[in-house]
Amino acid sequence: MKKVCEFLNCKEEGVYPAPRSREDITTYKYYCIEHIRDFNKSWNFFEGLTDEQFENEIRKSTTWDRPSWKFGTSNYNKKINDPFNFLSDKKDEKVSKKKVNYKLLSSWKLLELNPTADIEQVKKQYKSLAKKWHPDKNLKLKDSDMFVKITNAYKLIIKSFKSPSVDIS
Ligand SMILES: [Zn+2]
Known part of the structure:
Protein backbone atom coordinates (compact mmCIF):
# COMPACT_ATOMS: atom_id res chain seq x y z
CA MET A 1 0.00 0.00 0.00
CA ASN A 44 16.47 23.63 12.19
CA PHE A 45 18.33 20.90 13.93
CA PHE A 46 20.49 23.18 16.03
CA GLU A 47 17.80 25.57 17.14
CA GLY A 48 17.51 25.98 20.89
CA LEU A 49 20.50 23.81 21.73
CA THR A 50 22.96 24.75 24.44
CA ASP A 51 26.65 24.60 23.54
CA GLU A 52 26.95 21.28 25.30
CA GLN A 53 23.96 19.81 23.49
CA PHE A 54 25.30 21.15 20.23
CA GLU A 55 28.59 19.36 20.74
CA ASN A 56 26.82 16.16 21.65
CA GLU A 57 24.82 16.39 18.43
CA ILE A 58 27.99 16.96 16.45
CA ARG A 59 29.60 13.98 18.10
CA LYS A 60 26.58 11.87 17.21
CA SER A 61 26.40 13.20 13.67
CA THR A 62 30.04 12.47 13.00
CA THR A 63 29.56 8.78 13.63
CA TRP A 64 27.66 8.81 10.33
CA ASP A 65 25.31 6.04 11.34
CA ARG A 66 22.44 8.42 10.89
CA PRO A 67 20.81 9.63 7.72
CA SER A 68 22.18 12.47 5.68
CA TRP A 69 21.18 15.95 6.73
CA LYS A 70 19.29 16.62 3.59
CA PHE A 71 16.03 14.80 3.38
CA GLY A 72 14.17 13.88 0.25
CA THR A 73 17.11 14.16 -2.12
CA SER A 74 19.27 11.75 -4.03
CA ASN A 75 21.96 11.72 -1.36
CA TYR A 76 19.51 10.67 1.28
CA ASN A 77 20.91 7.78 3.32
CA LYS A 78 23.84 7.44 0.95
CA LYS A 79 27.00 6.33 2.65
CA ILE A 80 29.30 9.25 3.38
CA ASN A 81 32.23 9.36 0.99
CA ASP A 82 35.28 8.56 3.08
CA PRO A 83 38.03 7.46 0.71
CA PHE A 84 40.77 7.41 3.34
CA ASN A 85 38.70 5.65 5.96
CA PHE A 86 39.28 8.43 8.42
CA LEU A 87 36.04 7.65 10.12
CA SER A 88 36.86 4.03 10.70
CA ASP A 89 39.15 3.52 13.67
CA LYS A 90 39.95 -0.03 12.69
CA LYS A 91 41.48 0.99 9.39
CA ASP A 92 43.53 3.88 10.71
CA GLU A 93 46.81 2.04 10.63
CA LYS A 94 46.40 1.35 6.93
CA VAL A 95 46.31 5.03 6.10
CA SER A 96 49.73 6.33 5.26
CA LYS A 97 50.96 9.16 7.42
CA LYS A 98 51.58 11.30 4.37
CA LYS A 99 47.96 11.13 3.33
CA VAL A 100 46.83 11.83 6.89
CA ASN A 101 49.02 14.90 7.11
CA TYR A 102 47.86 16.21 3.79
CA LYS A 103 44.25 15.63 4.68
CA LEU A 104 44.72 17.18 8.09
CA LEU A 105 46.31 20.28 6.66
CA SER A 106 43.53 20.70 4.14
CA SER A 107 41.08 20.26 7.01
CA TRP A 108 42.63 23.21 8.81
CA LYS A 109 42.43 25.17 5.60
CA LEU A 110 38.80 24.23 5.12
CA LEU A 111 37.95 25.47 8.60
CA GLU A 112 39.88 28.64 7.80
CA LEU A 113 42.10 28.15 10.82
CA ASN A 114 45.80 28.13 11.50
CA PRO A 115 47.02 24.71 12.75
CA THR A 116 48.29 26.41 15.90
CA ALA A 117 44.70 27.08 17.00
CA ASP A 118 43.61 25.32 20.16
CA ILE A 119 40.71 22.90 20.52
CA GLU A 120 38.33 25.56 21.82
CA GLN A 121 39.01 27.78 18.80
CA VAL A 122 38.39 24.79 16.53
CA LYS A 123 35.06 24.04 18.19
CA LYS A 124 34.00 27.64 18.02
CA GLN A 125 34.96 27.95 14.36
CA TYR A 126 33.25 24.69 13.46
CA LYS A 127 30.10 25.76 15.19
CA SER A 128 29.97 28.97 13.23
CA LEU A 129 30.73 27.24 9.92
CA ALA A 130 28.24 24.44 10.62
CA LYS A 131 25.53 27.02 11.10
CA LYS A 132 26.56 28.83 7.95
CA TRP A 133 26.66 25.70 5.77
CA HIS A 134 23.91 23.69 7.34
CA PRO A 135 21.66 22.40 4.54
CA ASP A 136 18.61 23.89 6.26
CA LYS A 137 19.87 27.21 5.10
CA ASN A 138 21.46 26.02 1.89
CA LEU A 139 19.05 23.85 0.00
CA LYS A 140 21.34 23.42 -2.98
CA LEU A 141 23.08 20.05 -2.99
CA LYS A 142 26.50 21.68 -3.46
CA ASP A 143 26.17 23.47 -0.14
CA SER A 144 25.09 20.38 1.72
CA ASP A 145 28.29 18.74 0.47
CA MET A 146 30.17 21.66 2.02
CA PHE A 147 28.53 20.90 5.36
CA VAL A 148 29.73 17.30 5.13
CA LYS A 149 33.24 18.48 4.21
CA ILE A 150 33.63 20.86 7.11
CA THR A 151 32.20 18.25 9.48
CA ASN A 152 34.73 15.68 8.28
CA ALA A 153 37.48 18.27 8.61
CA TYR A 154 36.36 19.12 12.13
CA LYS A 155 36.27 15.48 13.13
CA LEU A 156 39.76 14.85 11.79
CA ILE A 157 41.20 17.86 13.59
CA ILE A 158 39.57 16.91 16.88
CA LYS A 159 40.97 13.43 16.42
CA SER A 160 44.46 14.85 15.85
CA PHE A 161 44.25 16.63 19.19
CA LYS A 162 43.54 13.34 20.89
CA SER A 163 45.86 11.07 18.97
CA PRO A 164 49.53 12.09 18.99
CA SER A 165 50.26 9.66 16.13
CA VAL A 166 48.50 12.00 13.74
CA ASP A 167 50.91 14.89 13.60
CA ILE A 168 50.54 17.90 11.38
CA SER A 169 54.16 18.39 10.31
ZN1 LIG B 1 1.93 16.68 0.95
Whole structure:
Protein backbone atom coordinates (compact mmCIF):
# COMPACT_ATOMS: atom_id res chain seq x y z
CA MET A 1 0.00 0.00 0.00
CA LYS A 2 1.29 3.42 -0.88
CA LYS A 3 1.96 5.88 1.91
CA VAL A 4 0.07 9.14 1.97
CA CYS A 5 1.83 12.42 2.75
CA GLU A 6 1.48 13.11 6.46
CA PHE A 7 0.97 16.82 6.06
CA LEU A 8 -2.46 17.74 7.33
CA ASN A 9 -5.13 17.01 4.70
CA CYS A 10 -2.60 16.34 1.94
CA LYS A 11 -3.63 13.49 -0.37
CA GLU A 12 -0.39 13.21 -2.33
CA GLU A 13 1.77 10.13 -2.13
CA GLY A 14 4.26 10.24 0.78
CA VAL A 15 7.55 9.44 -0.91
CA TYR A 16 10.13 11.38 1.09
CA PRO A 17 11.08 10.33 4.61
CA ALA A 18 11.75 12.88 7.35
CA PRO A 19 12.73 12.19 10.96
CA ARG A 20 9.91 12.37 13.48
CA SER A 21 11.84 14.65 15.78
CA ARG A 22 15.33 15.60 16.86
CA GLU A 23 15.01 13.12 19.70
CA ASP A 24 13.98 10.37 17.33
CA ILE A 25 15.64 10.63 13.96
CA THR A 26 15.53 6.90 13.31
CA THR A 27 11.81 6.71 12.63
CA TYR A 28 10.30 8.65 9.82
CA LYS A 29 7.20 10.27 8.61
CA TYR A 30 6.62 10.57 4.89
CA TYR A 31 5.85 13.61 2.82
CA CYS A 32 5.16 14.48 -0.80
CA ILE A 33 7.72 16.58 -2.67
CA GLU A 34 6.01 19.84 -1.83
CA HIS A 35 5.80 19.13 1.87
CA ILE A 36 9.29 17.67 2.22
CA ARG A 37 10.48 21.04 0.93
CA ASP A 38 8.53 22.78 3.64
CA PHE A 39 9.96 20.36 6.13
CA ASN A 40 13.54 21.02 5.02
CA LYS A 41 12.97 24.74 5.32
CA SER A 42 11.51 24.59 8.80
CA TRP A 43 13.80 21.91 10.21
CA ASN A 44 16.47 23.63 12.19
CA PHE A 45 18.33 20.90 13.93
CA PHE A 46 20.49 23.18 16.03
CA GLU A 47 17.80 25.57 17.14
CA GLY A 48 17.51 25.98 20.89
CA LEU A 49 20.50 23.81 21.73
CA THR A 50 22.96 24.75 24.44
CA ASP A 51 26.65 24.60 23.54
CA GLU A 52 26.95 21.28 25.30
CA GLN A 53 23.96 19.81 23.49
CA PHE A 54 25.30 21.15 20.23
CA GLU A 55 28.59 19.36 20.74
CA ASN A 56 26.82 16.16 21.65
CA GLU A 57 24.82 16.39 18.43
CA ILE A 58 27.99 16.96 16.45
CA ARG A 59 29.60 13.98 18.10
CA LYS A 60 26.58 11.87 17.21
CA SER A 61 26.40 13.20 13.67
CA THR A 62 30.04 12.47 13.00
CA THR A 63 29.56 8.78 13.63
CA TRP A 64 27.66 8.81 10.33
CA ASP A 65 25.31 6.04 11.34
CA ARG A 66 22.44 8.42 10.89
CA PRO A 67 20.81 9.63 7.72
CA SER A 68 22.18 12.47 5.68
CA TRP A 69 21.18 15.95 6.73
CA LYS A 70 19.29 16.62 3.59
CA PHE A 71 16.03 14.80 3.38
CA GLY A 72 14.17 13.88 0.25
CA THR A 73 17.11 14.16 -2.12
CA SER A 74 19.27 11.75 -4.03
CA ASN A 75 21.96 11.72 -1.36
CA TYR A 76 19.51 10.67 1.28
CA ASN A 77 20.91 7.78 3.32
CA LYS A 78 23.84 7.44 0.95
CA LYS A 79 27.00 6.33 2.65
CA ILE A 80 29.30 9.25 3.38
CA ASN A 81 32.23 9.36 0.99
CA ASP A 82 35.28 8.56 3.08
CA PRO A 83 38.03 7.46 0.71
CA PHE A 84 40.77 7.41 3.34
CA ASN A 85 38.70 5.65 5.96
CA PHE A 86 39.28 8.43 8.42
CA LEU A 87 36.04 7.65 10.12
CA SER A 88 36.86 4.03 10.70
CA ASP A 89 39.15 3.52 13.67
CA LYS A 90 39.95 -0.03 12.69
CA LYS A 91 41.48 0.99 9.39
CA ASP A 92 43.53 3.88 10.71
CA GLU A 93 46.81 2.04 10.63
CA LYS A 94 46.40 1.35 6.93
CA VAL A 95 46.31 5.03 6.10
CA SER A 96 49.73 6.33 5.26
CA LYS A 97 50.96 9.16 7.42
CA LYS A 98 51.58 11.30 4.37
CA LYS A 99 47.96 11.13 3.33
CA VAL A 100 46.83 11.83 6.89
CA ASN A 101 49.02 14.90 7.11
CA TYR A 102 47.86 16.21 3.79
CA LYS A 103 44.25 15.63 4.68
CA LEU A 104 44.72 17.18 8.09
CA LEU A 105 46.31 20.28 6.66
CA SER A 106 43.53 20.70 4.14
CA SER A 107 41.08 20.26 7.01
CA TRP A 108 42.63 23.21 8.81
CA LYS A 109 42.43 25.17 5.60
CA LEU A 110 38.80 24.23 5.12
CA LEU A 111 37.95 25.47 8.60
CA GLU A 112 39.88 28.64 7.80
CA LEU A 113 42.10 28.15 10.82
CA ASN A 114 45.80 28.13 11.50
CA PRO A 115 47.02 24.71 12.75
CA THR A 116 48.29 26.41 15.90
CA ALA A 117 44.70 27.08 17.00
CA ASP A 118 43.61 25.32 20.16
CA ILE A 119 40.71 22.90 20.52
CA GLU A 120 38.33 25.56 21.82
CA GLN A 121 39.01 27.78 18.80
CA VAL A 122 38.39 24.79 16.53
CA LYS A 123 35.06 24.04 18.19
CA LYS A 124 34.00 27.64 18.02
CA GLN A 125 34.96 27.95 14.36
CA TYR A 126 33.25 24.69 13.46
CA LYS A 127 30.10 25.76 15.19
CA SER A 128 29.97 28.97 13.23
CA LEU A 129 30.73 27.24 9.92
CA ALA A 130 28.24 24.44 10.62
CA LYS A 131 25.53 27.02 11.10
CA LYS A 132 26.56 28.83 7.95
CA TRP A 133 26.66 25.70 5.77
CA HIS A 134 23.91 23.69 7.34
CA PRO A 135 21.66 22.40 4.54
CA ASP A 136 18.61 23.89 6.26
CA LYS A 137 19.87 27.21 5.10
CA ASN A 138 21.46 26.02 1.89
CA LEU A 139 19.05 23.85 0.00
CA LYS A 140 21.34 23.42 -2.98
CA LEU A 141 23.08 20.05 -2.99
CA LYS A 142 26.50 21.68 -3.46
CA ASP A 143 26.17 23.47 -0.14
CA SER A 144 25.09 20.38 1.72
CA ASP A 145 28.29 18.74 0.47
CA MET A 146 30.17 21.66 2.02
CA PHE A 147 28.53 20.90 5.36
CA VAL A 148 29.73 17.30 5.13
CA LYS A 149 33.24 18.48 4.21
CA ILE A 150 33.63 20.86 7.11
CA THR A 151 32.20 18.25 9.48
CA ASN A 152 34.73 15.68 8.28
CA ALA A 153 37.48 18.27 8.61
CA TYR A 154 36.36 19.12 12.13
CA LYS A 155 36.27 15.48 13.13
CA LEU A 156 39.76 14.85 11.79
CA ILE A 157 41.20 17.86 13.59
CA ILE A 158 39.57 16.91 16.88
CA LYS A 159 40.97 13.43 16.42
CA SER A 160 44.46 14.85 15.85
CA PHE A 161 44.25 16.63 19.19
CA LYS A 162 43.54 13.34 20.89
CA SER A 163 45.86 11.07 18.97
CA PRO A 164 49.53 12.09 18.99
CA SER A 165 50.26 9.66 16.13
CA VAL A 166 48.50 12.00 13.74
CA ASP A 167 50.91 14.89 13.60
CA ILE A 168 50.54 17.90 11.38
CA SER A 169 54.16 18.39 10.31
ZN1 LIG B 1 1.93 16.68 0.95
